[in-house]
Amino acid sequence: MDGSNTQDQRIAKMIFASVYPLYLAKVEKKGRTKEELHQVIEWLTGFDNKQLQELINEKVTFETFFQRASLNPNAKLITGVICGYRVEEIENPLTQQARYLDKLVDELAKGRKMEKILRGS
Template sequence: MTKHKIFTMSVAKVYPHYITKAEKKNRTKAEVDEIIRWLTGYSQEELDAQLENGTDFETFFAQAPEMNPSRNLITGVICGVRVEEIEEPTMKEIRYLDKLVDELAKGKPMEKILRKTV
């Protein structure tokens, strides 16, 4: 079975779209970066290096220092598919990221996006 096209796509190619989506709703690049760091465990320097190196999505998630254990709290529909029903691990991570950026663009507070318990 062939890999989905997004797996081999550079994160740096999609990243500007995340930023644009957020900024259109008066959110910031810093907030997008915070979401990515929360999800993957990358430091800002490591994230910048991954973007600069043109790392593909599959490698980006495979090399992530520590995927956040709270990411399984991310639920809902993205691209017409329920995130919690996605079985392919890499696709699930990609859709988690998509869902978090969507929540940011919809104006959710960062505490809720990052699944912080009060």
Template sequence: MTHRIFSMPVAEVYPHYVAKAERKGHTEAEVREVITWLSGFDDTTLDAHLRERTSFEDFFAAAVLNPQASAITGSICGVRIQEIEDPLMWRIRCLDKLVDEVAAGRPMEKIKRS
């Protein structure tokens, strides 16, 4: 099954990630920090993906996922991350979870599973 989110540009969701963090008193820089941590991209590469409107599928196909990403657990949208079987959906939900943790004010070293 192919989910609609797979073909959606990351650039369409990115402003929502930032808005969620900012509503709770956090910054776009913090959102970018967790995205680059998870994806292995630097800021310049992230900007290029946003500008080029890269789909989530292509974004994560090009990413070198942080080895600590496997430590991301919990629920997002009522679904336990560790129970998600589709690898792409798992990556997308991990990103959602990291943004939620930024918005909740969790310390960055804990978000990055240091």
């Protein structure tokens, strides 16, 4: 197995509930709110607060999380580098979707305006 396939498998098996508190801590440390984080997650995935909490309680993997998501059609407008990779060039769809979420959380933590994070929608 090559390195990227191993990384793809690792991301697929990660539990969303274990990463969510890290996202929250990252944005709150920079003065953003849980509500803003949820707004970003809902924009990308279609999950409202109740659905998001159910997924956290269920301890779903990223694979299940994104299988159940209704990905925003404008997600393809998310570009740039995250974790050393250009998100628009990632070939594995699940890894790309996870990196989309990482990128949005980064932009939120860096103080980017919400309308820019949500790609104008």
